Amino acid sequence: MNHPLPPEPADHPMAPGERLPKSQRTDFSPEALAEIAGIAAKYPDKLAATLPALHIAQREFGFVSLDAMKAVAKALAIPEGHVFGVASFYTMYQKRPVGKFHLQVCTNLPCALAGGAQLLEKVCAKAGVKPGEGPSADGLWSVEEVECLASCGSAPCLQVNADVYEEFVDEKKLDEILDACKRGEVRPWAQ
Amino acid sequence: MATMRTKPDPQRYTFVGYGSEKYPALLLRGAGNLDNWTLDTYEAKHEGYQALRTALKMEPAAVIEEVKTSGLRGRGGAGFPCGLKWSFMPKDTADRKFTRYLVINGDEGEPGTFKDRAILEYNPHQLIEGIVIACHAMQANTCFVYIRGEFLWLIEKLEAAIEQARAKGYVGKDILGSGFDCEIVVHRGAGAYICGEETALLNSLEGRRGEPRVKPPFPAAKGAFGQPTTINNVETIATVPPILRMGGAEYAKLGTPKNSGTRVFCISGQVKRPGLYELPLGLPLDFIINELAGGTSTGKKIKAVIPGGASAPVFGEAELSTPMDFDAVRGAGSMAGSGGIIVMDEDTCMVQACLRLIRFYAHESCGQCTPCREGCNWLEMILSRIEHGEGRMEDLATIEQMTPRIAGRTLCPLGDAACGPMDSMLKKFRAEFEHHIQHKTCLTKGSKLLSEVGGHH
Numbered sequence: 290m291n292h293p294l295p296p297e298p299a300d301h302p303m304a305p306g307e308r309l310p311k312s313q314r315t316d317f318s319p320e321a322l323a324e325i326a327g328i329a330a331k332y333p334d335k336l337a338a339t340l341p342a343l344h345i346a347q348r349e350f351g352f353v354s355l356d357a358m359k360a361v362a363k364a365l366a367i368p369e370g371h372v373f374g375v376a377s378f379y380t381m382y383q384k385r386p387v388g389k390f391h392l393q394v395c396t397n398l399p400c401a402l403a404g405g406a407q408l409l410e411k412v413c414a415k416a417g418v419k420p421g422e423g424p425s426a427d428g429l430w431s432v433e434e435v436e437c438l439a440s441c442g443s444a445p446c447l448q449v450n451a452d453v454y455e456e457f458v459d460e461k462k463l464d465e466i467l468d469a470c471k472r473g474e475v476r477p478w479a480q
Numbered sequence: 481m482a483t484m485r486t487k488p489d490p491q492r493y494t495f496v497g498y499g500s501e502k503y504p505a506l507l508l509r510g511a512g513n514l515d516n517w518t519l520d521t522y523e524a525k526h527e528g529y530q531a532l533r534t535a536l537k538m539e540p541a542a543v544i545e546e547v548k549t550s551g552l553r554g555r556g557g558a559g560f561p562c563g564l565k566w567s568f569m570p571k572d573t574a575d576r577k578f579t580r581y582l583v584i585n586g587d588e589g590e591p592g593t594f595k596d597r598a599i600l601e602y603n604p605h606q607l608i609e610g611i612v613i614a615c616h617a618m619q620a621n622t623c624f625v626y627i628r629g630e631f632l633w634l635i636e637k638l639e640a641a642i643e644q645a646r647a648k649g650y651v652g653k654d655i656l657g658s659g660f661d662c663e664i665v666v667h668r669g670a671g672a673y674i675c676g677e678e679t680a681l682l683n684s685l686e687g688r689r690g691e692p693r694v695k696p697p698f699p700a701a702k703g704a705f706g707q708p709t710t711i712n713n714v715e716t717i718a719t720v721p722p723i724l725r726m727g728g729a730e731y732a733k734l735g736t737p738k739n740s741g742t743r744v745f746c747i748s749g750q751v752k753r754p755g756l757y758e759l760p761l762g763l764p765l766d767f768i769i770n771e772l773a774g775g776t777s778t779g780k781k782i783k784a785v786i787p788g789g790a791s792a793p794v795f796g797e798a799e800l801s802t803p804m805d806f807d808a809v810r811g812a813g814s815m816a817g818s819g820g821i822i823v824m825d826e827d828t829c830m831v832q833a834c835l836r837l838i839r840f841y842a843h844e845s846c847g848q849c850t851p852c853r854e855g856c857n858w859l860e861m862i863l864s865r866i867e868h869g870e871g872r873m874e875d876l877a878t879i880e881q882m883t884p885r886i887a888g889r890t891l892c893p894l895g896d897a898a899c900g901p902m903d904s905m906l907k908k909f910r911a912e913f914e915h916h917i918q919h920k921t922c923l924t925k926g927s928k929l930l931s932e933v934g935g936h937h
Contacts, residue, residue, distance in 0.1 A: 331665050333579075333705045339687030340670055344629070371688075378689040378846075381629045381671030396931055397591040398790060398836050399748040399822050406931035413933045420933060434931075436673060436840055437790075438630055439594040441748035441820065442755045443490050451632040456490050 306373055310385055312354035317364060321349050325364050335365050339375050343382050351479045353382040380435075388424035388431035389477045390470045392416060393448040396434055399441035408445045408458055409434055415467060429470070450478050485633045488514060489601060491594075492755030495772050504734065506722040506742055507715065508758045511602040517637060519644040522605040529605075529650055531724035535613040536658040543617035547720065549728030551740035555595075556585055556676075556713030557789070557817045559806035568700035569618045570708050580620035581709045583699075584611065584717055585681055586627040589673040591790035591840065592820025595744040596714040598756050600627070600634040603718065604641040608664065610717035612651060613724060615662045618710060622663050626681050629670045639666055673844035677892045678711040680846065691848045692892035715744060735761035739805030747773045749823035750780075761805040765795070768804060769823055780825040784909070788817025790837050791897030793904035814904070827926030830909040831916045834902060835863040836929050841898035852895035855886035859902060866913060867930070869920030876913055879906060 295311065297303055317325070324345060329338035342365060346357040353376050361376075362369040376382045383391075392412050396405040409432075413419055416430035424431045440446035443456035447466065453475055455466055469475055493511040497503045509526050510516035522528030535543050548563030570578055584607070588596040599607060611623045627635050642664050645651040653661050667685055669675050675684040679693035682704050703709025719741065723731045732740040739761040745768060748754045752774030759768065765787060769775065776782055785795045787804065793814040795802065802812045809816040824833060842856040859882065862875050879902065887899040906913060915923040 336687040337685060341668060344668060374689055379670035379672050397840055398833055399592050401836055401929035402749045406929055409931045410933055437589050437591040439588050439597045441592050441594050442746055
């Protein structure tokens with residue numbers, strides 16, 4: 290899971306998008322293109338399919354790379370710059386590779402009152418990565434500090450990828466979740 | 481059919497008297513039972529789609545009139561009368577036909593609020609029924625439901641519920657033989673708090689960055705895709721079927737005058753029984769916290785309560801007896817907002833609590849208006865300095881000078897939302913800020929609210 294940044298070209302300054310890590314895939318699968326076309330047909334304006342198409346891109350490409358954004362622009366016939374602007378605005382589009390299990394911990398005030406900050410520290414210690422650092426050496430984990438997961442009454446909350454959404458997470462429960470990930474009982478990222 | 485979550489939800493939903501005449505259950509009926517969401521249960525147990533049958537036999541204007549009579553106020557935060565909002569939608573004339581849209585705001589992201597999640601989890605059909613009734617009332621044929629991106633399983637559940645309703649003829653073409661068409665499209669957000677603001681939500685729905693728009697034009701004139709649009713919260717629309725079932729006048733008897741009905745209060749923080757409490761408006765805050773939610777989990781005294789989601793100015797001990805309705809909470813200097821009650825006991829460090837909230841606003845500011853983008857960031861930096869023991873006494877004066885230069889000077893209320901907790905916490909708990917500056921440590925001895933590894937990247 291090594292994603293080196295591309296070298297700075299000699300002839301021109303690098304555009305922001307060019308600094309992003311490259312994904313292995315460079316275009317959508319035909320099934321994804323059909324799915325995007327189906328979604329675009331539901332709206333009065335195909336531009337509205339930008340967000341859903343980026344979600345599909347994240348699923349297909351593993352993360353929203355520059356190639357993924359270009360593929361979205363091509364699929365919807367909309368400007369590339371628009372897609373870059375949207376993709377960079379929303380935090381759920383990962384612009385860098387994440388681990389097989391992306392651990393998201395809410396540390397906002399209601400969670401913090403129930404130990405959200407301590408949970409984040411424990412998660413980081415166990416996964417061996419810090420928030421925003423990219424995947425751990427074995428590629429299994431990445432950690433993100435997120436804002437309010439709407440689980441304030443059952444805080445603290447840990448979300449793994451898009452599926453697992455665990456509440457009242459204590460040390461024991463955290464170990465159980467991480468073990469379940471290791472045993473392959475949790476759907477890996479981008480699948 | 482999409483895979484449904486089978487794990488039980490550990491929220492609390494019931495309390496003594498719940499579902500009685502005193503505390504009627506209109507929105508959270510069956511909550512806690514994971515099979516409650518299906519159409520069969522809704523029809524068999526909860527008088528499902530009866531209100532829709534009634535509404536379709538009524539004139540659209542009569543439905544709006546019924547909602548006006550009920551006195552229903554928007555549950556998203558501002559508390560704007562719902563029927564009045566609906567009546568702003570332009571009517572067709574002989575020479576002009578409009579395409580009208582209804583947009584449902586399910587971008588539940590206000591810290592302290594987790595009610596829409598439960599409605600989507602347990603009663604999605606009540607929302608769908610409300611949508612079709614509202615669309616009929618405003619003669620809109622398309623509804624977009626905007627749900628935050630983290631709720632993927634709820635989006636799948638809602639889509640499955642829409643398909644169930646479509647199969648029975650409650651959604652789609654010629655609903656129940658009335659000739660009225662209504663399509664529902666579910667739109668997934670991508671993690672931006674600001675998209676809970678209605679015009680930012682419209683931009684996000686249109687596939688743009690979630691930046692609030694200049695008003696006017698208001699959405700009723702020019703909203704989604706440039707067409708007349710009404711935006712309602714999930715809870716507001718889910719309240720519509722009960723209103724039509726029981727009649728607007730009967731619904732208006734619940735709660736207090738001008739603040740009628742029930743709403744779902746979300747209680748979190750240091751309380752014994754956190755969870756969702758559907759209550760008539762106007763019950764005193766200390767009654768809700770002490771009698772229903774069991775008081776503080778630590779057994780200590782309550783120091784501060786945020787009464788309406790993170791954006792609401794904080795209440796100290798003096799305001800704890802405030803009746804929880806829109807006008808009384810406003811009168812006490814805060815706002816009822818989205819109904820999120822966050823309780824903090826006397827060991828909570830208010831500097832850390834304040835910094836944590838301001839960090840949230842600094843992170844979530846869309847960056848469009850300078851006062852909010854720069855102001856929230858500077859507030860975060862100053863508070864961070866105080867928290868780390870490098871504060872100066874003049875920092876407090878700087879903060880006091882900054883907030884009036886942020887609040888009210890931005891396109892949307894996010895700047896105001898940051899200033900609400902900031903101003904009120906500094907005013908009511910100034911001694912703690914001063915102690916932090918002078919002694920470089922917390923006045924209180926509670927566990928810390930900020931992680932060592934944190935920070936957004």
